[in-house]
Amino acid sequence: MPLRRTPPSTTQGKMVSDTNQSSAPVTDTDNETTSTITSRPRPRKRQYDDEVSITMAEMKKSLETFKLQQNIILESINGIKNQNSEMIKSMELISAQYDDMKNKLITMETERKTHLAYIQTLETKVENLERSQRQSSIEIRNVPVQKNETKDHLLQLVQKVGLATKNCINETHIRDVFRTNADKKGNRSIIVDFSSVIMKEKILTAVKTHNRSNRDNKLNTTHLQLGCQSQPIYIVECLTDKAKKIFYQARDFSKKNQYDFCWTAHGKVFLRQKIGAASHRIDSEIDIDKLQPQKEK
Incomplete structure (x- = not known):
């Protein structure tokens, strides 16, 4: 009769235990454990890495854009600096030209004042010279011009003035006599240049005395016997x-x-x-x- 071998009780018990465990109802604790073990975080991490990569790419792009803008700004600043340098040079040049022109104007103003003073001196000298040349002359105004008038006619008129004022005037007393050019009113005065200042002063004094003494019959054209309507005659210094x-x-x-x-x-x-x-x-x-x-x- 053959022998029957039976497996050890421990092994069978273990198998039974495993079978029992596998056939035992699943509890909530087992589900949490199983869920924890079976869920893998890899897909979420990959998504996070993608977002980080995108963010980094955007930041890199922004940095490049900022760097580009910064380079543009730096170029603009450099351009402004160059312009400022040119402006400074221009202003320095203008300032130098202004100072030079100012100095020239000061010099010209000084020279102008000097020239004006010199001109004033010359005018004074010319005035004194003309006054010296005319110091022995008188001017007879308001005497009508005669037809075909000559120096002899003028000499006779001067002598008649002397007779009217009680002064004897000879040819030797007169150096020259002539008519001036017509003025705006068409009048032409007679200039008498005496041989001495004393004679000139004598005639002027005599005329003033005559006019004071004869207020109703002051020196006029009738005293010269011109045959025209009476009109006053004025005898003054030749100025x-x-x-x-x-x-x-x-x-x-x-x-x-x-x-x-x-x-x-x-x-x-x-x-x-x-x-x-x-x-x-x-x-x-x-x-x-x-x-x-x-x-x-």
């Missing part, structure tokens, strides 16, 4: 053009400011406000301006 201008302005000033006396002596112009007051010598317009009454503020 230079500058003195004539100043004399005209002085007379205008005397009328407006109640100055009683305005006269000439030795080719110079004088003003006096009233009898006994101080006389003022007028050499230029500045002297007239000094006499202007100051306006009340």
Whole structure:
């Protein structure tokens, strides 16, 4: 009769135990364990890595863009610096030119003042020279021009003036006599150049005396026997053009400011406000301006 072998009880028990365990109902704890073991985090990590890569790529792109913009800004700044350097150079050049021009203007102004002073000196010398040349001359105004008039006719007129003022005038007393060019009104004065200043002063004094003594019959054309309607004759010093201008302005000033006396002596112009007051010598317009009454503020 053959022998029967039976497996050891431990092995069978273990198998039974495993079988029992496998056939035992699954509990919640077993499910959590199984879920934990079976779930793998790899897909989520890969998604995270992709997002990080995209973010890094965007940041890299932004950095490159920023770097590009920064390079553009740096280039603009460098361009501005270059422009500023050119502007500084231009301003320095302009400043140097301005200083040079300023110095030239200062020099020109100094030279102008020097030239004006020199011109003033020359004008004074010319005025004194002309005054010296005319110091023995008189001017007879308002005498009609005769037909075919000659120097002899003019000499006779001067001699008649001497007779009317009780002065004997010979040819030897007269160095020259002539008519001036016509003025704006067409008048032509007679210039008489005497041989001496003394004779000139003598004639002028005689004319003033005659006119004071004969206020109703002052020296006029009837005294010269011209055969024309009577009109007054004026005999004055022969003034230079500058003195004539100043004399005209002085007379205008005397009328407006109640100055009683305005006269000439030795080719110079004088003003006096009233009898006994101080006389003022007028050499230029500045002297007239000094006499202007100051306006009340």
